[in-house]
């Protein structure tokens with residue numbers, strides 16, 4: 001009887017845990033679907049500003065994961081300064097920040113945006129298309145960032161990034177930055193915008209940035225930081241230094 005009771009209790013516990021996890025992922029999914037249908041119904045399609053305003057209007061009364069208008073303006077100024085031909089976003093979600101970035105890219109610019117959840121990625125992609133952007137202007141990669149970063153080079157031929165926006169899992173910020181460095185994807189002057197740097201999980205990332213001569217923090221506000229990559233000792237710089245030394 002004791003074994004039977006034990007089994008029953010363990011079984012019930014497992015079922016409760018499974019059910020709770022299923023319900024929370026269902027709630028999250030329906031949150032994205034609700035955002036999707038509100039924006040789809042209330043925005044003027046093909047107009048990025050209208051789509052962004054509709055997102056902002058929705059987030060005044062409903063919970064969303066988008067960075068929103070205030071942080072969005074912080075991101076805007078970084079994108080305008082960087083004017084990147086190739087930009088990377090980690091954490092697409094419903095496409096809000098991707099739309100913000102896309103509307104400020106140079107005419108031949110391209111955004112690579114990464115989302116690990118396939119359902120969320122579907123919503124994000126549709127929102128970006130609704131805002132009027134074409135697949136020639138953006139590439140959505142549906143995979144975890146650690147898989148997507150190596151694919152940028154191997155599958156999409158990306159050589160260098162002018163802008164990186166990190167708004168995914170803070171625990172992945174540092175490993176992903178190291179992967180971008182190791183892949184040689186950060187160009188000198190590349191701007192890295194990072195959200196949620198006030199969270200405890202971002203501590204190691206910030207420690208790395210502050211202790212590396214390759215990075216300088218240009219601006220910080222609202223739990224965001226704009227960081228500039230200033231690689232030193234590249235072959236190009238060494239050549240310039242050596243030729244200067246030979247001249248003197």
Ligand SMILES: C[S@@+](CC[C@H](N)C(=O)[O-])C[C@H]1O[C@@H](n2cnc3c(N)ncnc32)[C@H](O)[C@@H]1O
Pocket residue numbers: 065066067068090091092093094095096097098114115116117120143144145146167168169172
């Ligand atoms: C805060 S939301 C991004 C919001 C979006 N940048 C915006 O402002 O519209 C974070 C998103 O990152 C995704 N995510 C979390 N960790 C990830 C990872 N390691 N790789 C790819 N996507 C990830 C989540 O599924 C979620 O959709």
